[in-house]
Amino acid sequence: MSPRKIIIDTDPGQDDAAAIMLALASPELEVLGITAVAGNVPLALTARNARMITEICGRGDIPVYAGADRPLARELVTAEHVHGKTGLDGVDPFEAERPLEPEHAVDFITRTLRQQPEGEVTLCALGPLTNIAMVLERAPDVAARIKEIVLMGGGFFEGGNITPSAEFNIFVDPEAAKQVFGAGVAVTMMPLDVTHKVLTTRVRVERLRANGNRPSLAMADMLEFFERFDEEKYGTDGGPLHDPTVIAWLLDPEMFSGRQCNVEIETGSELTLGATVVDWWKVTGRAENAFVVRDVDADRFFDLFIERVGRL
Incomplete structure (x- = not known):
């Protein structure tokens, strides 16, 4: 079979970097380009970080495009408190060739x-959905041409990570998320409920570092910085490796489980802004608009991730 063609829309972020590495290491996927959006850090840094990652991976052939520098209707909220001032703290920043x-x-x-x-x-989609919403708004004809949107965002039983009810990517631009979920495009959603099950434990990071190649060493350094925030917050060994679940889904969907649901995005309430209201038990009668993933085989996920990054 020919490789599956993908565009990665991202706001790197150490876990975004991990997702990009997994995609670039996987012959089953053809990365047509990487698009940057403001999110974890401002756009100038996310665009630089995406280019850094491709160079670390020896894939300077991958084009990177800068997109939206702010949400559709709100001021930008960033997450330097998690990712550090560069977005990729743990490695020294540089300008890619x-x-x-x-x-x-x-x-x-x-x-x-x-x-x-x-x-x-x-x-x-690994970050706020601003770029994709802008595509759908400006060129509605292309919605029918999209095979699928696979996104990391939201939460239901797990709640939120930036507010009690909202996950960061959705919270940053809830209007964009509302537009994407309502566009009639096939959506697969990787919420906190599944990403909180793939933890960067000490043993897993040591296995990654043992690969010895430049991407593995850089990623191990980034994860040692990245996980410190969630370890303190959740009291776990390691932190959730959110964004690579999107790529792993494309490579090995059998390691995941979930169901078709209706998902609505809260845009009006100050208390629950950005909440993903998932009708898991099908009590509303609203039409299903997303496949919502809830569980993953974490060991199988990390076996895949560590082995593939070791190929780069």
Whole structure:
């Protein structure tokens, strides 16, 4: 089979970096481009970080495009308290050899969806959904051309991580999330309920470091910085490795389980802004609009991740 074509929309972030590495190490996937969005840190840093990661992986052939520098209707909220001031604290920042592409991320995504055969491109959303919402708003005709949107965001039984009810990616731009979930495109959602089950334990990070190649060593250093916040917050050995679940789903969906649900996004309440209201028990009668993942085989996930990053 030919590789599955994907565009990675991202706001790196150490866990975003892990997702990009997993994708670039996997021959089952063809990364058409990486688009940056403001989120974990401002856009200038997310765009630089994405280029850094491709160079660390020896994949300077992958183009990176800068997109939205703020949410659709709100001021930007960032997460330096988790990711550090660069977004990739744990490694020294540098300027990649390949420059940022001049085309705007929204234009790149739109153009690519129109140029590729219908139903062949999957959008992998690792940050706030601003870029993707802008694509759907400006070019509604391309919605039918998207194979699937696989996103990391939201939570239901697990609650939130930036507020008691909201997960960070959705909270940053709830209006964009509302638009994406309502667009009629096939959506697979990786919420905190599943990402909190893939913890970067000391043993797993040591296994990754033992690969010895540049990407593995860089990722191990980043994870040792990244996990300190969640270890203190949750009292766990390691922190959740959120974003690579999106890529792992494309590579080995059998390690996950979930169900089709209706998902609505709260945009009006100050108390629950950005909450993903998941009708897991199908009590509302609203139409299903997303496959919501709830469980994962964590050991199988890390076996895949560590082995693939060791190939780079």
